[in-house]
Amino acid sequence: MATPISTIPKIRDALRATFRSGVTRPIKWRQHQLYQLARMAQNERELICDALKKDLGKPKTEVLMAEVGCVVERALKSAEQLPEWAKTEYPEVADWQKPWKPALYKAPRGTALIISPWNYPMILTFQPLIGAIAAGCTAVLKPSELVPTFSQLLDEIVPKYFDPNTYRVVNGAVPETSKLLELQWDHIFYTGSGRIARVIATAAAKHLTPLVLELGGKSPVIIDSAYDIDLAAKRILWGKCNNAGQICVAPDYVLVQRDKQDELIKAFQKHYDSFFPEGALDSPLFGSIVSDLHHKRLTSLLSRTKGQVVLRGRSDAARKRLEPTIVKDVAEGDSLLEEEIFGPILPIVPVDSLKQAIDFVNARSHPLVLYAFSDNENVKQQLVAETQSGGIMFNDTFQHVAVKELPFAGVGESGCEILLHLRM
Ligand code: NAD
Numbered sequence: 001m002a003t004p005i006s007t008i009p010k011i012r013d014a015l016r017a018t019f020r021s022g023v024t025r026p027i028k029w030r031q032h033q034l035y036q037l038a039r040m041a042q043n044e045r046e047l048i049c050d051a052l053k054k055d056l057g058k059p060k061t062e063v064l065m066a067e068v069g070c071v072v073e074r075a076l077k078s079a080e081q082l083p084e085w086a087k088t089e090y091p092e093v094a095d096w097q098k099p100w101k102p103a104l105y106k107a108p109r110g111t112a113l114i115i116s117p118w119n120y121p122m123i124l125t126f127q128p129l130i131g132a133i134a135a136g137c138t139a140v141l142k143p144s145e146l147v148p149t150f151s152q153l154l155d156e157i158v159p160k161y162f163d164p165n166t167y168r169v170v171n172g173a174v175p176e177t178s179k180l181l182e183l184q185w186d187h188i189f190y191t192g193s194g195r196i197a198r199v200i201a202t203a204a205a206k207h208l209t210p211l212v213l214e215l216g217g218k219s220p221v222i223i224d225s226a227y228d229i230d231l232a233a234k235r236i237l238w239g240k241c242n243n244a245g246q247i248c249v250a251p252d253y254v255l256v257q258r259d260k261q262d263e264l265i266k267a268f269q270k271h272y273d274s275f276f277p278e279g280a281l282d283s284p285l286f287g288s289i290v291s292d293l294h295h296k297r298l299t300s301l302l303s304r305t306k307g308q309v310v311l312r313g314r315s316d317a318a319r320k321r322l323e324p325t326i327v328k329d330v331a332e333g334d335s336l337l338e339e340e341i342f343g344p345i346l347p348i349v350p351v352d353s354l355k356q357a358i359d360f361v362n363a364r365s366h367p368l369v370l371y372a373f374s375d376n377e378n379v380k381q382q383l384v385a386e387t388q389s390g391g392i393m394f395n396d397t398f399q400h401v402a403v404k405e406l407p408f409a410g411v412g413e414s415g416c417e418i419l420l421h422l423r424m
Pocket of ligand 1: 116118143193214215216248249368414
């Protein structure tokens, strides 16, 4: 159920009042909220799994591993590390400045607005919240209307673990989000598409609100012809099948040496058969497409491709199911290269050299991730030096998101951080 629009300004005001009261400042209080979040994820996991099964057909193992487990782990880790993060720092300064004792206090920004998408709705809502809690901010959570059962569940469970005047869910679609965006916030954290990011950034600019934009785009895969093609195929297919390809870091298209294309296709077929011996259409291990609209979008991309479909995934529009589909000989200008695929379709673009693959990637917007399969150190260094992306991962697909010691962000069209440093 959508939050009544007339209540939204009052919710924001209540959160600001709580922030100004100073209640969110003590480290012990913040640690307690982080433990509450871990408790919530742990205690309510069955309801969360059921909701995501209903909204996205998401397999339970995927939810426990990539949504619930990550939230628990990150909340606990943040609670443990918080005293260190929040410590006042005393920078080394020149001798003549030492008597001033310059200090760097870590201050919370205030009240944050967190807007999240539907594809990993748990981790993408609560990971930014972990940051807000740790920093000592209050926050509104605006989950996606495309996962209605999950969003409704949040509305019910969040108040059981948090004071509604500190952390609060606002549900709804464009009208409710537009109302939220009319108001002034102290920080906005948006995860979603570049198209809507422009709406968010425009609204934030009106109030000079600092914001983080976590976006997506087409993450390419480059396969060095000397690499083990069978192993590359297995790992790429695994990456593409997670959440039915609806993940910001899904491998979007593959660039492979022309004479290796057929070997790669054979390997995809072999691994597909071992992942889904009965096919993926009815497999409980394979997710559904989020909406009829996205199902239509994907089948329309496929109907317009000039490439050759070599692994034909069956489609069931009524159940929003689409099996993994592989298309070979895809070339510049093809429908499958128009936009982020965000579904289980994998185009293969044959190239004649590594240089051509690099040029192909560089002719497009900076990807969120560049995947490359190569054992050759020189090739790896060349890719690091000659391409630009949010991250680069060798010889596997998106395992890097599990390494919490590494930062995760995009660059340019795949995401950015807009901070304001105004000096008088
Ligand atoms: P979505 O449609 O659920 O939209 C995201 C949020 O924006 C929702 O909360 C929605 O209510 C809000 N929204 C939609 N239209 C709006 C409007 N006109 N005005 C204000 N708010 C509006 O999700 P999506 O955009 O389809 O998400 C998929 C995209 O997100 C993909 O591009 C994917 O790559 C990207 N993504 C990025 C990351 C990351 O961490 N970088 C993670 C997941 C998804």
